[in-house]
Amino acid sequence: MSATAASTGTRPRFRRVRGWAGTLGLAPFTAYVGLFLALPTVLAITTGLLDVNGHLTWHNFSALADPVVLRTFWASIWLSLLTAAIGALVGALVCYALLGIASTRPVRVVVDAAASVLAQFGGVMLAFVFIATMGRNSIINQWLTGLGINIYASGMWLYDLPGLILPYIYFQIPLMVITFMPAMAGLKPQWAEANAVLGGSRWTFWRRIGLPVLAPSFFASYLLLFANSFSAFATAAALASQGSQIVPLQIRAALTSETVLGRSNLAGALAAGMIVVMVLVMTGYAAVQRRAGRWRS
Amino acid sequence: MTTEVRQAAAVALKGVVKDFGTTRVLHGLNLTIAPGEFVSLLGPSGCGKTTALRLIAGLEQLTDGVIELGGVDVSGTPTNKRDIGMVFQAYSLFPHLTALQNTLFGLQMRKTPAAEARQRAAEALELVGLADLGDRYPYSLSGGQQQRVALARALVTSPRVLLLDEPLSALDAQVRLQLRLQIRRIQQTLGITTVFVTHDQEEALAISDRVAVMNAGHIEQIGTPEELYLTPATPVVAAFVGMSSLVRAVIRGDQAWAWDIPLPVLGPPTTGDCEVFVRPEHVHVAGAGDPRFEAVVETSTFLGSMRRTLFRTDDDQLITMQHDVSETFTIGTRVALTIAPVPVAVRRVKTRCATVRASD
Numbered sequence: 001m002s003a004t005a006a007s008t009g010t011r012p013r014f015r016r017v018r019g020w021a022g023t024l025g026l027a028p029f030t031a032y033v034g035l036f037l038a039l040p041t042v043l044a045i046t047t048g049l050l051d052v053n054g055h056l057t058w059h060n061f062s063a064l065a066d067p068v069v070l071r072t073f074w075a076s077i078w079l080s081l082l083t084a085a086i087g088a089l090v091g092a093l094v095c096y097a098l099l100g101i102a103s104t105r106p107v108r109v110v111v112d113a114a115a116s117v118l119a120q121f122g123g124v125m126l127a128f129v130f131i132a133t134m135g136r137n138s139i140i141n142q143w144l145t146g147l148g149i150n151i152y153a154s155g156m157w158l159y160d161l162p163g164l165i166l167p168y169i170y171f172q173i174p175l176m177v178i179t180f181m182p183a184m185a186g187l188k189p190q191w192a193e194a195n196a197v198l199g200g201s202r203w204t205f206w207r208r209i210g211l212p213v214l215a216p217s218f219f220a221s222y223l224l225l226f227a228n229s230f231s232a233f234a235t236a237a238a239l240a241s242q243g244s245q246i247v248p249l250q251i252r253a254a255l256t257s258e259t260v261l262g263r264s265n266l267a268g269a270l271a272a273g274m275i276v277v278m279v280l281v282m283t284g285y286a287a288v289q290r291r292a293g294r295w296r297s
Numbered sequence: 298m299t300t301e302v303r304q305a306a307a308v309a310l311k312g313v314v315k316d317f318g319t320t321r322v323l324h325g326l327n328l329t330i331a332p333g334e335f336v337s338l339l340g341p342s343g344c345g346k347t348t349a350l351r352l353i354a355g356l357e358q359l360t361d362g363v364i365e366l367g368g369v370d371v372s373g374t375p376t377n378k379r380d381i382g383m384v385f386q387a388y389s390l391f392p393h394l395t396a397l398q399n400t401l402f403g404l405q406m407r408k409t410p411a412a413e414a415r416q417r418a419a420e421a422l423e424l425v426g427l428a429d430l431g432d433r434y435p436y437s438l439s440g441g442q443q444q445r446v447a448l449a450r451a452l453v454t455s456p457r458v459l460l461l462d463e464p465l466s467a468l469d470a471q472v473r474l475q476l477r478l479q480i481r482r483i484q485q486t487l488g489i490t491t492v493f494v495t496h497d498q499e500e501a502l503a504i505s506d507r508v509a510v511m512n513a514g515h516i517e518q519i520g521t522p523e524e525l526y527l528t529p530a531t532p533v534v535a536a537f538v539g540m541s542s543l544v545r546a547v548i549r550g551d552q553a554w555a556w557d558i559p560l561p562v563l564g565p566p567t568t569g570d571c572e573v574f575v576r577p578e579h580v581h582v583a584g585a586g587d588p589r590f591e592a593v594v595e596t597s598t599f600l601g602s603m604r605r606t607l608f609r610t611d612d613d614q615l616i617t618m619q620h621d622v623s624e625t626f627t628i629g630t631r632v633a634l635t636i637a638p639v640p641v642a643v644r645r646v647k648t649r650c651a652t653v654r655a656s657d
Contacts, residue, residue, distance in 0.1 A: 188388055188389070190385045190386075190387075190388055190389035191389065191391060193354075193356055193376075193383075193385070193389070194383070194385065194389045194390075194391070194447075194450075195377075195402075196355075196356070196375070196376040196377045197354060197356075197376055197377070197379075197381060197382070197383040197451075197460075198377075198402050198403035198406055198450070198454070199377045199378075199380075199403055199406035199407055199454070200377055200402075200406050201377060204406065208391075208402075209391050209393075212393050213391075213392060213393050294436060
């Protein structure tokens with residue numbers, strides 16, 4: 001028996017699926033991605049490039065430079081930057097607090113479960129929660145009014161852009177807990193012990209080891225939170241009764257109205273604009289994740 | 298060579314007690330280690346050896362007792378002020394720092410001038426044979442290389458004591474053998490006081506000046522490897538250090554009688570039924586006039602420089618004989634055996650006879 005035959009013969013491995021079977025197995029996924037990701041992207045861009053009569057035009061895309069559209073994009077971006085920042089910081093602190101609790105302890109189980117549920121708790125329900133708790137006729141507001149405090153003295157901000165900050169943070173923090181906890185749990189006790197044995201203090205550990213090791217995972221999670229907030233629609237749609245304060249609402253307006261800003265296919269152009277932002281963010285996310293994964297292995 | 302020990306410190310544990318919650322894991326441990334000595338803490342898992350080491354490092358808090366380094370009570374001194382070096386079981390290198398940066402860490406904590414620190418770190422890496430891999434990150438190093446970096450990192454600050462917490466247990470057999478020789482060579486060159494924790498008796502015997510055999514939170518016996526092997530103080534030591542067959546015997550006078558073969562006895566005198574620990578190298582084929590017992594060959598194992606053969610005696614006991622490779626036995630053959638009159642460890646009979654690691 002030749003050496004080659006011996007070496008391949010002794011090492012059992014999964015038979016690789018080739019040709020027909022492999023293609024067939026991938027087909028459902030390919031079809032799904034094609035229909036619900038690639039096709040809409042192409043449609044968003046092409047419809048943005050066409051006018052009502054189907055003629056090629058830059059008119060819609062030039063609307064991306066329109067002050068109203070720019071303002072909306074800016075609103076979406078700062079809302080996402082802010083809520084992602086608060087969510088990331090608070091979420092990271094929650095993870096830090098959970099670090100000392102064994103994953104089988106009730107507190108940890110409850111927090112883990114709550115985080116998983118609440119991270120997906122956007123939309124009409126969340127809007128209702130905030131209206132019921134903090135709205136004009138809510139118990140808290142009436143109680144505060146009784147104390148002579150009027151939180152709506154400068155206007156009904158809950159139903160406007162600033163009103164989105166609290167509900168967004170509500171689902172951003174749990175999402176941070178879910179995505180960042182594995183990285184936090186990956187901090188090995190030996191690193192803290194090695195730091196101490198080598199003469200380092202607690203502060204040294206966090207400054208020289210803990211934070212640098214966690215940084216890539218933290219930024220990856222931050223970008224994920226940004227994307228989560230940037231693409232969120234339902235909460236805003238339920239809360240904001242008037243106007244189109246963020247891009248997804250403006251897309252809705254563009255889809256349901258005949259014309260917005262005198263343009264017919266603005267929705268496609270707006271969606272394409274969002275896609276550009278998301279592609280940038282997710283590219284950054286992938287790059288940072290690769291870095292984080294390298295250390296963890 | 299700047300990676301040298303400033304002053305090798307003595308280590309003393311005096312009446313050391315450690316509780317975890319309501320469980321007592323160390324029951325008043327006493328241990329004195331001379332400056333420059335290499336002492337192993339050997340025992341099965343859960344015997345308290347790692348806890349003892351972590352107490353010396355200050356990574357656990359004493360429940361009671363005193364720990365001294367260099368004659369000074371350090372019981373209240375935090376880990377980062379104890380001036381020690383430690384190598385952990387695995388994965389203790391900082392993942393975001395290169396081998397060189399890892400090695401520099403302790404020197405930076407001590408505010409060593411940068412130029413001197415770089416020189417000393419480079420020398421420490423050279424000492425462990427990794428001079429060329431200083432700019433590699435831990436994830437691109439093998440397990441053995443990582444542990445050598447960890448050793449360089451622990452030694453570079455010239456600590457007073459080196460603590461090794463099963464540093465070889467996660468490595469392949471061959472690397473393990475290589476690295477333990479390297480650790481011993483470096484330790485002897487530097488003359489650094491070293492405490493080594495292991496559950497591998499062969500490792501402990503091969504590397505140490507003295508070995509402390511631990512069991513259930515106390516030290517059974519401390520002595521040189523030869524002392525432990527030849528004169529085990531307790532049945533636990535006899536069973537744990539080296540290989541033995543456990544054989545039924547009766548004490549009459551000051552001797553143990555197994556199949557009418559008289560054997561000198563180690564340890565305090567006992568009477569009546571007992572079990573004795575017979576080393577495989579003390580079992581021989583009976584010559585003319587030797588006291589003897591008959592047994593049938595069960596298995597025979599070729600071990601390169603020697604052969605071990607397992608016999609079943611007529612009274613259904615198992616006994617292992619170690620012998621020359623040239624001597625071969627066919628399975629099922631009846632052979633008359635004898636035992637050399639070398640002192641044996643004795644254990645009082647608790648349950649029915651079992652053979653301790655009769656086959657290897």
